[in-house]
Amino acid sequence: MTEPLLQLSGVHASYGQVEVLRGVDLSVGEGEVVVLLGANGAGKTTTLRSICGMVGTRGSVRLGGTELTGKPTEWIVRQGISHVPQGRGVFGVLSVEENLRVGAWNRKDTKGIDADIDRWYDVFPRLAERRTQLAGGMSGGEQQMLAIARGLMARPRLLLLDEPSLGLAQIITRGLFAQLEAINREQSTSMLIVEQNAELALSFAARGYVLESGSIVLSGSADEVRGNEDMRRAYLGY
Ligand SMILES: Nc1ncnc2c1ncn2[C@@H]1O[C@H](COP(=O)(O)OP(=O)(O)OP(=O)(O)O)[C@@H](O)[C@H]1O
Numbered sequence: 001m002t003e004p005l006l007q008l009s010g011v012h013a014s015y016g017q018v019e020v021l022r023g024v025d026l027s028v029g030e031g032e033v034v035v036l037l038g039a040n041g042a043g044k045t046t047t048l049r050s051i052c053g054m055v056g057t058r059g060s061v062r063l064g065g066t067e068l069t070g071k072p073t074e075w076i077v078r079q080g081i082s083h084v085p086q087g088r089g090v091f092g093v094l095s096v097e098e099n100l101r102v103g104a105w106n107r108k109d110t111k112g113i114d115a116d117i118d119r120w121y122d123v124f125p126r127l128a129e130r131r132t133q134l135a136g137g138m139s140g141g142e143q144q145m146l147a148i149a150r151g152l153m154a155r156p157r158l159l160l161l162d163e164p165s166l167g168l169a170q171i172i173t174r175g176l177f178a179q180l181e182a183i184n185r186e187q188s189t190s191m192l193i194v195e196q197n198a199e200l201a202l203s204f205a206a207r208g209y210v211l212e213s214g215s216i217v218l219s220g221s222a223d224e225v226r227g228n229e230d231m232r233r234a235y236l237g238y
């Protein structure tokens, strides 16, 4: 059996003395969309940070068979991972367009880069209106749109998205997920998405995991996760 694109095995992560992840096993297949759910403080953000080498981690994180644990974040990113952190995460002193071009740091196909920038301006018209404005002066929601677009400008193999819908109006969120779906389909981009809107995320993802106090307590196909009674009560509210 071939190994999935991303494989976490027995991952423990700590901030100082405090252990936050307690043996997480999780995988994302080539071209697969996976959602990671869980209550506030469960360790979702830390899971993404452990993949990127941004927190002290024990255990194994492999990308395409290559061990990532212990490697510097910069090196990990160069293996084809884009990480869009929770909340902000843009260069405030650069303009919107400069942020998007920086996102394409690893590409030389000028035409393709321009086409991708236009695509994101279509998805997020607010960004087009503000293309010459400094990112730091924009609202939280606008910066969130820019951070997501910038992350995808690199055309990563694996996209890590932390609460992409946070601070976005519902209609913008729906447009964003439609676009993520199109990118996944067209470019086979694998995605691991942390999302508070469980219903929306499960309608898009193939599989899901639920994290509780640093351990995976439920995993399965999106339908299985959606159908789980505890899950429904805790996150879907019915
Ligand atoms: N830099 C840090 N230093 C110390 N403890 C931290 C740090 N970041 C997070 N924690 C703690 O680690 C635990 C997991 O945090 P994490 O941010 O991964 O949770 P989360 O599932 O992303 O939560 P949320 O839904 O609120 O974003 C929490 O108890 C949090 O207080």
Ligand SMILES: [Mg+2]
Pocket: 044, 045, 046, 086, 162
């Ligand atoms: Mg978080």
